[in-house]
Amino acid sequence: MSADETATTYESQLRDLLAQRMDAGRALAERAEQVAAARAQLDAAERAYAATFSEALAAGWTEAELRKVFKSLGVAVPTRPRRSKSTGVKAQPPVPKPPVVSALARMHDDTEVIQVVSA
Numbered sequence: 001m002s003a004d005e006t007a008t009t010y011e012s013q014l015r016d017l018l019a020q021r022m023d024a025g026r027a028l029a030e031r032a033e034q035v036a037a038a039r040a041q042l043d044a045a046e047r048a049y050a051a052t053f054s055e056a057l058a059a060g061w062t063e064a065e066l067r068k069v070f071k072s073l074g075v076a077v078p079t080r081p082r083r084s085k086s087t088g089v090k091a092q093p094p095v096p097k098p099p100v101v102s103a104l105a106r107m108h109d110d111t112e113v114i115q116v117v118s119a
Contacts, residue, residue, distance in 0.1 A: 027063035 056066060067077055 046078070049075065052076050 053066065057063065063077060
């Protein structure tokens, strides 16, 4: 077998492996698109449910009555989004102080000795 035939054989095997990986990646991308579409559809349905719930309250139903009647659906009573009390900026951990370094200019065998003192 010549070197070109060996290289071609290896290249063919590598392409087969790459094709299998690409197929798996393509399938994963398709599932990710389905999940994103389902989430968008769920968000729209939840907004419509919240609006209809508000309309039912405006029509004279109480929240307690609606909870009692619809508790078997397994759908929570919609609530208003609450504001976060934080400023949105997370506290940063304190930065440790660097150690104080004092150089002792003691020359011993042509080497400089450095003493590290923690503050």
